[in-house]
Amino acid sequence: MVRTSASDLWPAVHAERAALAEDLADLDEDRWAVQSLCGRWSVEEVVAHLTAAASLGRFRWLRSMLGARFDAGLHNQRRLEEHRGATPAETLQRFRAVAGSRTAPSKDTAAWLGEVVVHGQDIRRPLGLPRTPPVGTVTEVARFFAGRDFAVPSRSTAEGLHLVATDGPFETGSGPEVRGTTLALTMAMAGRAAYCDDLTGEGVPILRSRCTPA
Template identity: 70%
Template sequence: MTGGATRGELWRAVHAERAALADHLADLRDDEWARPSLCGDWTVEEAVAHLTAGASIGIVRWLISMAGARFDDGVHNRRRLDEHRGATPAETLRNFRAVVTSTTAPTNDVAAWLGEVVVHGQDVMRPLGRAHAPAIEAVTEVARFYAGRDFTVDSRTLAKGLRWEASDGPFAGGAGPLVTGSTLALTMAMAGRAVFCDDLTGPGVPILRERCR
């Protein structure tokens, strides 16, 4: 997948990451489902329901939902999250498993939707004290997308003026004070997750940490 993935390769990576996350969540206790994730005020269960929602809505329905929310992302996300959250965590997980192989998405930016499952997967795994390292090839595609474009997160803005170099893969870019670490940690930092700055080194890290706040 290095050197620029095809749409088919990106979708296969999305499906693989969804399946891996679902397997990791299979033995969670109810109190773990209720634990805060790294994504705002969402719990682990809410973050998973958000992923299900994103894999269940195409462009037309997304536009209708956004219009109904007066183009407020927070309102839209909460409504769709609530729609796909089950009556119990077990049902929420079943709903998520049902969309593992979905290719439905609000836009054609498949790398962004790969980013959704990579980032939100870490949003839930890190607070649970569980480790999951997505494939380097998949995370590299997300890192490249994030460095080049603001989309679901303001990653390009956050990355501007810094030099990014992965210690475990081919991702590199930008110019300025160096930030180095695993491709996953770089990607999560570009997504604004300040806790992953602890996994990075280089003179650009204090700048990055301040931006993540």
Template identity: 65%
Template structure:
């Protein structure tokens, strides 16, 4: 298990480094651009990733207790704590945690997933054409299909056959949903923007699940 975790952290480091390269090219206006992550703009997403890479188990627990176990309050406080005075300073803080293996629990695929999903939350709206490595996406897809953790990914994909057309990931039984590993990961993470990248009779089921009632 330790060896596998080490491999996943190497993948997380590589994905953070690639994301930092993309962020270096952003204009001041782009740092304020909306993302796929709710109300957070680009800088807030980056600050959230800094917070995640600097918050261990006990710090996370103290923060959650202080927020009365309200994740939105916890996340907002940690974003404000780890955001710099300027986007450039926030980027420097992100660069400083590229190699971090700090996490609030031992669910390493989930923390790799946080990096790849939030990077796409920024890239997609900005039209940045970079796709994470399938080797990084596959363990995230497997984890998301197996359990709900930070997102209700298992519930989203329940009763469907999810199959990647660019890698080995496949999971579940039921109406087929096929497409890139990235699109499957993002759909399981609740990002409806990626549904148009998927095909198969199960896509209608996913669309129904990801459409706010």
């Protein structure tokens, strides 16, 4: 079933957070230090970032951004450090504590679903963890990403390309075709070049050239 309302999307956000926490429950300390697909951040740092994202309402987010002079990178790093524990186990415990949160800087619930879907795969792929979010969940993120440049320039990344999911209803745009799973298309729109390896079509080189470090 395709989710279209915030009341439907929040349970999906909560389910993805819980699934990620479960995937990480038995991770040894060395693997917490593995570099994720999200720029320079380690697995543990991405988890701390997700905790921060689930802990900041609009006012606290705005105050943090003002303090960082609207440097999103600095804002994210400060909040990550705030929510990172003294050990990976504590970092995971803090993430579990906000798994059911509906706190967010804006009402763009699809964006916060995208936050946990994308960062979940930023973690899982380097660690070789097999879970894939449900197609219906990822389809909502793909549609949001194709329609707006929000936390990532996803709409611009997909511009002029015809994206076609091979496992669900997502299809958008016109131009050189790019085919693959909804998850691979979504991750590529989020700038993760590694997922371009999972795609086919004449538009793949164009899409890959637009992927930049997170």
